Amino acid sequence: MDFLFLGLPVSRWLVLFFGIAIIIAILRQLPGHTKEKHIKIFFLAPTIIWIVGMVIYPLIYALIISFQNRGAGVTTSFAGLDNYARLFKDYKFWASVRFTAKFVVIAVTVELGLGFVLALLVNRDIKAQKFFRLIFLLPLFTPPVALGFLAFTVVHESGPFNVFLSLFGIGPVAWTADPGVAPITIMLLDIWEWTPFCFLVILAGLQLVPEELEEAAYMDTNSNFQVFRRVTFPFVRPAFLTVMMLRLLEALKLFDVPYALTYGGPGLATESYSILTYKTALKHFALGRGAALAIMFLATILILFSLLFRISRFSKVYE
Amino acid sequence: MRRREVGFIILGVFAIVLVLTSMAAAEKPYAGVTINIGVLGAGQKGAISGGLYQWRSEWEDMTGAKLNIIEVPIAQIREKIITDLYTGAGGFDGFDGPVWLMGDLVKGDFLVPIEGYMKDPKFPQWNPEDVVEPQRSIHFWKGVRYLASNDYDCHTLIYRKDILTDPKWQAAFKKEKGYDYNVPPRTWEELADMAEFFNGKDWNGDGKPDHGISQSWKKGEQAMWHFFSLASPYMIVPGAKEGRVTDASNSYWFDPDTMRPLINEPGYVQAMEMAVRLYKAGSPAQAGWGLGEMWGDFLAGNAIFNYGYGDHGALVQEEERSKVKGKIGCSILPGTKKIWNAKTQQWIQMDAPNFVVNTIGPSWSVFIFKQSKHPEVVYHLAAFHAQREIHFWNVTHGFTGINVGTYTEFFKEHGGQATIDAWVESGWDRNDALEYEKAFYENYFMGKVWLPNLRIPGTFQYVDALDEQLQAAVTGQVSPKEALERCAQEWEDITAQLGKEEQLRYFQEDVGYKK
Numbered sequence: 001m002d003f004l005f006l007g008l009p010v011s012r013w014l015v016l017f018f019g020i021a022i023i024i025a026i027l028r029q030l031p032g033h034t035k036e037k038h039i040k041i042f043f044l045a046p047t048i049i050w051i052v053g054m055v056i057y058p059l060i061y062a063l064i065i066s067f068q069n070r071g072a073g074v075t076t077s078f079a080g081l082d083n084y085a086r087l088f089k090d091y092k093f094w095a096s097v098r099f100t101a102k103f104v105v106i107a108v109t110v111e112l113g114l115g116f117v118l119a120l121l122v123n124r125d126i127k128a129q130k131f132f133r134l135i136f137l138l139p140l141f142t143p144p145v146a147l148g149f150l151a152f153t154v155v156h157e158s159g160p161f162n163v164f165l166s167l168f169g170i171g172p173v174a175w176t177a178d179p180g181v182a183p184i185t186i187m188l189l190d191i192w193e194w195t196p197f198c199f200l201v202i203l204a205g206l207q208l209v210p211e212e213l214e215e216a217a218y219m220d221t222n223s224n225f226q227v228f229r230r231v232t233f234p235f236v237r238p239a240f241l242t243v244m245m246l247r248l249l250e251a252l253k254l255f256d257v258p259y260a261l262t263y264g265g266p267g268l269a270t271e272s273y274s275i276l277t278y279k280t281a282l283k284h285f286a287l288g289r290g291a292a293l294a295i296m297f298l299a300t301i302l303i304l305f306s307l308l309f310r311i312s313r314f315s316k317v318y319e
Numbered sequence: 320m321r322r323r324e325v326g327f328i329i330l331g332v333f334a335i336v337l338v339l340t341s342m343a344a345a346e347k348p349y350a351g352v353t354i355n356i357g358v359l360g361a362g363q364k365g366a367i368s369g370g371l372y373q374w375r376s377e378w379e380d381m382t383g384a385k386l387n388i389i390e391v392p393i394a395q396i397r398e399k400i401i402t403d404l405y406t407g408a409g410g411f412d413g414f415d416g417p418v419w420l421m422g423d424l425v426k427g428d429f430l431v432p433i434e435g436y437m438k439d440p441k442f443p444q445w446n447p448e449d450v451v452e453p454q455r456s457i458h459f460w461k462g463v464r465y466l467a468s469n470d471y472d473c474h475t476l477i478y479r480k481d482i483l484t485d486p487k488w489q490a491a492f493k494k495e496k497g498y499d500y501n502v503p504p505r506t507w508e509e510l511a512d513m514a515e516f517f518n519g520k521d522w523n524g525d526g527k528p529d530h531g532i533s534q535s536w537k538k539g540e541q542a543m544w545h546f547f548s549l550a551s552p553y554m555i556v557p558g559a560k561e562g563r564v565t566d567a568s569n570s571y572w573f574d575p576d577t578m579r580p581l582i583n584e585p586g587y588v589q590a591m592e593m594a595v596r597l598y599k600a601g602s603p604a605q606a607g608w609g610l611g612e613m614w615g616d617f618l619a620g621n622a623i624f625n626y627g628y629g630d631h632g633a634l635v636q637e638e639e640r641s642k643v644k645g646k647i648g649c650s651i652l653p654g655t656k657k658i659w660n661a662k663t664q665q666w667i668q669m670d671a672p673n674f675v676v677n678t679i680g681p682s683w684s685v686f687i688f689k690q691s692k693h694p695e696v697v698y699h700l701a702a703f704h705a706q707r708e709i710h711f712w713n714v715t716h717g718f719t720g721i722n723v724g725t726y727t728e729f730f731k732e733h734g735g736q737a738t739i740d741a742w743v744e745s746g747w748d749r750n751d752a753l754e755y756e757k758a759f760y761e762n763y764f765m766g767k768v769w770l771p772n773l774r775i776p777g778t779f780q781y782v783d784a785l786d787e788q789l790q791a792a793v794t795g796q797v798s799p800k801e802a803l804e805r806c807a808q809e810w811e812d813i814t815a816q817l818g819k820e821e822q823l824r825y826f827q828e829d830v831g832y833k834k
Contacts, residue, residue: 072405072427074817091805092787156612157604177536177606179794263394265538266606267791282398284780286816 008053016053020045059298066291071284083292093293095268096276099183103272104251107187107194112244114191115198122199123206133203140196148260151189152176155261176262179269186258186270190251198243205239206232241312245305252301273297347383348441349696356700357399357414359683360390366630366720367415367470367683370704370713378703384696394539397423397779404429404688412691413701417681418457419782421465422775422825424686430465431687436698437464445705449725451763453562453676457772458684461828465686467698468705471724472680474548475758476503476510476626477635480648480750482522483513483623492516503650505672507549507593510624510653514600517623525620531600533622535613538790543782544679545627546789548770549597550590551675552654554581555768556667562676562769564830568662572773572781575832578814578823582785583800583807585666586659591792591799598793606794618643626652628680632755633717636747645748649758651765652677676766683720711737715745723759733760775825777817784809 005013024041069079087093122132142150155161155175162172175185209232217227233240255274258264264271264279277297281290359367368390375386389411391399396416403410404427424430436442445468447455454473458466482488483502493499496512504510514531523529536542556568564570573580581587598605601622605613610627614634617625620642625631632649635641654672659665685701687694703709713721714728729735733756742752773781788802797805814822827833 069816071816072401157602172604174603174607177604177608177794179791179796182607262607263537263539265787265790266536266794267538267787267796269794269796279783282402283394283783284777284813285398285401 012057013053016049020049062291062294065288066295068288070288071286074285079288083289084296086289087292087296092268092271092276096271096273099268099270100252100254100273102183103187103190103254104248107190108244108247108251110187110191111195111198111247112240114195115243116202116240118195118199119203119206123203136199137196139193140200142193144193144256145260147189147193148257151185151257151261155185177266179266182262182266182269186254186261189257189261190254193257194247194250198247201239201243201246202236205236208239209235245308245312248308249301249305252297347381349693349699350383352383352693352696353385353387354412354691354693354696354700355387355389355410356685356697357389357391357396357411357416359396359415360392361720362390364718366718370719370721371415373713373716373719374704374709378700381703382696382699384693384699386700393541396420400424404690407690409690411688412693413685413687413697415469415683415685418466418684418772419681419774419778420686421457421460422778422829425460425465426776426825429686429688429690431689431691431694431698432463432465433467433687433698433701434464436695436702437467442695442699443702443706445702445707445710449707449727451724451726453678453763453769454682454724456831457678457682457774460774466684467701468710468725469685469701470681470683470721471678472628472682472722473677473759473762474545474627474652474679475629475632475677475762476624476650476652477617477631477758478503478624478648478650479620479622479643479646480754481646482517483648488517488522503648504653506655507552507590507597507653508655511593511596511600514597514624518600522623523620529620530602530616530622532597532624533601533608533613533616534597534605534625535608535610535627536598536606536790536793537609537612538786540609541627542789543786546590546594546785548626548652548675548677548679549594550587551677551679551768551770552652552658552673553586553590554584554659554661555673555675555770556658556660556662557673557767559768562771564771564832566662568660569768570830570832571771572830573823573826574661575827575830576834578819578826580807580810580814581661582810583803584659584661586661587803588800589657589659591789591803594789595793595795595799606790615640628720629722629755629759630717630720632751632758633715635751636717645750647751647754649754651758651761673768674761674766676764676769677762678772679770682724682772711741712745715742715747723756728756729760730756771830774829775822777813777822780813781810784813 024045028038066083067079067081068076069082070076118136122129122136126132153159157172157174161175165171165173173181176182213231214227217231218224221227221230253274254272255278258270258272259275259278262270264275273293277290277293280286280293356371358371359365361368363369363372368388371386371388375388378384379386396414397420400411400414400416400420401423402408404424437447447458447464447468450458450468451471454471458464458468480502483500489499492513495516500509500513504513516531517529518531519528521528534542534545551571555571559565559569564575566576567574567581571581602608602616608616613625613627614631616622617631618634618641632647635644635647638644651674654674656669656672658667658669658673660667685697685704687697687701691697704713707725707727710721710725711728713719714723723729726734727736730737730739737756739749739752742756743749747755785806788797788806791797792799792802
C-alpha cells in the first residue's frame with residue numbers, strides 16, 4: 001500500500017522530485033550555463049513543482065478519466081466520448097446550466113450595479129465616510145458555508161424575514177421550499193455577501209479619478225451624467241472590468257450557499273453546475289462522468305474569458 | 320549485602336511489577352489502544368452519536384482503550400466511508416453507520432464478521448435471538464453476521480390523540496366529509512382526509528392556523544425513506560410467508576428476476592399522488608424541512624400527524640421543547656385497500672387495509688473494518704452497546720435516537736419483559752409510553768407483508784435519484800408520473816453503470832430471493 005502525503009502517494013512525490021532533479025542536472029550540462037541561471041531555477045523550482053503536481057497533473061488525469069467508465073467498485077473501461085455525449089441528453093445537466101447561467105447574469109449584474117452606486121455615494125465628501133465603508137464591507141467576512149447555515153434561521157418560516165413581511169400582510173414566504181423563490185433566495189444571499197467586494201474595488205478605482213478633471217468637465221457640460229460617462233467611468237473601467245471578471249469566475253463556481261441551505265433543492269431548482277459535478281463524482285462515485293463535467297466547465301470558462309479579455313480593452317483609459 | 324542477595328531482590332521486585340501490570344492489563348485489556356469510530360454528526364446529545372458519547376467514559380474505564388468519535392454529516396457518510404476504504408487511508412476502525420451501506424462494504428470485502436467474537440466470553444454478551452424477527456436480517460449478508468444489535472428503525476405514525484378524540488372535531492369532520500374517522504386512521508386515504516380537514520384551522524387555540532401534518536421533504540435528508548414507507552402498502556402483495564420475496568409482486572424495489580426497476584409502476588404513482596396530497600395538508604415550507612424542523616413542528620403542537628422514525632415518541636417526552644407530552648397516540652402506519660400487483664400488472668381490491676411490517680431506515684449499527692488494527696476492540700464497543708441494559712436505557716432516552724427492536728423491550732402483555740413503570744421512571748408519560756410501545760408492537764406483528772430494506776451496492780445513488788424527483792413532484796415542478804418515469808430511467812442508468820448482472824446478484828442476496 002502506498003502512503004499518502006498531502007493527498008498524493010509518496011511514490012508520485014518521488015517521481016516528481018527525481019524528475020526535477022534530472023531536469024536540473026541536464027540544464028547544468030548545457031553550454032553557457034551560469035551561476036545566475038542556477039539560482040533562478042532554484043527559486044522557481046518549488047512553484048514549478050507545485051503547479052505541476054497540483055494543477056497540471058490533476059488536469060491531465062481528469063482529462064484521461066473523462067474518457068473512461070470509472071468509479072468506486074466499478075471495473076475501469078474505455079468509454080470514448082460517451083461521458084460527454086450523455087451530458088447533452090441529461091435533463092439534470094441542462095437544469096444546472098440554466099440555474100447557474102441565470103444566477104451569474106442576475107446576481108453579478110446587481111452586485112456590480114449596487115457596488116458602483118454605493119462606491120459613488122461613499123466617494124463623496126460626506127460625514128462618517130469611514131464608518132460607512134466599514135459597514136458596507138462587513139458581509140465580506142462571512143464564510144459562504146456559514147452564511148448558508150445562518151440563512152436557514154433567517155429565511156425560516158417563522159424567521160425574521162417572514163416576521164417583517166407579515167407586518168405588511170405578506171406571506172409567510174417559503175424561501176427555500178418554493179421552487180420559484182429558492183433561486184431568488186440564493187441570489188439575494190450572494191448579493192448581500194459580494195456587493196461589498198465590488199464596492200471595495202470600484203471605490204479604489206474612483207479614488208484615482210482626478211477631481212480637477214471632473215470639475216472641468218462639469219463646467220463644460222453642466223451634466224453629472226456626462227461627467228460620469230466621459231470622465232469618471234473611463235478611469236474606473238479597468239477596476240470595473242477586473243471586478244466583473246473576478247465575480248463572474250466565482251459566480252460560475254457557485255457551491256457553498258446552495259449546498260448548505262437547500263442542497264440544490266427543491267428538486268433541481270438551485271442545483272448549480274458545481275453541485276452537480278460534486279454529486280456525480282464524489283457522492284455517486286461516477287468518476288468518469290464527473291471528470292467530463294469538470295472538463296466541460298473548464299473549456300467553457302476558457303472560451304468565455306478569452307472573449308472577455310479580447311473585448312475588455314484594458315489598456316485604453318479614454319474613449 | 321552479597322551480590323546474589325541483591326540479584327534475588329531485583330528479580331523479586333521485577334516479578335511483583337510484572338504481576339501487578341498483568342493484573343491491571345487483565346482488568347483493562349485494551350490499555351493504550353485508540354480506535355476511531357465514525358458516526359452520524361448530531362452532537363453529544365444528538366441521534367446516534369449521543370449514545371456513543373453517553374457511554375464513552377464507562378466503556379473506556381472498562382477497557383482502558385480510548386474512543387475517538389468522528390462525527391460526519393449524514394449527506395457525506397457514504398463518500399467519507401467509501402473514500403477512506405478504497406484509498407486505504409485508514410481513518411476509521413469502524414463506523415456506526417446505516418445498514419443500507421452493507422452492499423457497498425460487502426462488495427469491497429471491507430467487513431469483519433463477528434460470529435467468532437460473539438462466542439468468546441471475554442466480550443460483553445448479548446442475545447441475538449432477542450432481536451425481533453423482521454429486523455434480524457439487517458445484521459447479515461448471505462448468512463454471515465457482520466453487525467451487533469443497536470438501532471432498529473421503522474416508521475410509525477404519531478398523532479394528537481387529544482384533538483382527534485374531541486367530539487367537537489369529530490362532529491365537524493363528519494359534517495364536512497360525510498363519515499366518522501377512525502382513531503388512528505387505517506388507510507392513507509383516510510389520513511389525508513383528516514389532515515386536509517385540520518389543516519389551516521386553529522385547533523390548538525393559539526390564534527394561528529395550524530397544520531394537518533408535518534413532514535420532512537428537504538433534499539439531501541430522508542424524505543425518500545418516508546416516501547418508501549408511504550408507498551409500500553400500494554406495492555407489496557400479501558401471500559408470501561414471513562416477508563419472503565417470491566417475485567415482482569412483493570419485492571418492492573426491483574424485479575428479482577430481471578433487475579427491472581419497479582419505481583414507476585402504477586402503485587408507486589398512486590403513492591406519489593398521495594404524497595402530493597399530504598404535502599398540501601401541511602406547511603408549504605416542508606420542502607425545506609429536515610427531520611429536526613419536522614419534529615419541531617409537531618413538538619410545538621402545530622401538527623395533527625407526523626410519521627417517521629420512532630425518535631418522535633421519545634422526543635415528545637423532552638419537556639424543554641415538547642408541548643404535547645401526554646397528548647399523543649401512536650400506531651402502525653396506515654395501509655391501503657387497493658394494491659398494485661407488479662407481476663400480473665393488475666390492481667387488487669382488498670376488504671381490509673394492507674398493513675406493512677415496516678423496517679425502513681438506517682438502523683445504525685457498528686461496522687467493523689478489516690483495515691482496523693484492532694477489530695476486536697471495535698467489536699467490544701459494539702457488543703457493549705448491544706447489552707440489554709444499555710440498549711434499554713438508550714431506547715427510553717429519546718436523544719440517543721435508538722429505537723425499540725428487541726422482544727424484551729415490549730411490555731409483558733405483549734410477550735416482553737419491560738414494565739410500564741420502567742418507562743415512567745425514565746421520564747415517560749404513562750399514556751405516551753403505552754401508545755409508543757403499542758405502535759412498535761403493531762408494526763412488527765400486525766402487518767401482512769414485510770417491507771424489505773434496500774442494501775445493495777449503490778443504494779445511496781438509487782435513493783438520491785428518487786429524492787430529487789420526490790421534491791420536484793410535491794412542489795409541482797413535474798407530475799408524479801413524470802417524476803417516477805425519470806427516476807426509473809436513472810435507476811436503469813445506475814444499474815448499467817454498476818453492472819446489471821452483478822447488481823441483480825446482489826439484490827437477490829439482499830432480499831434472500833432464490834429462483
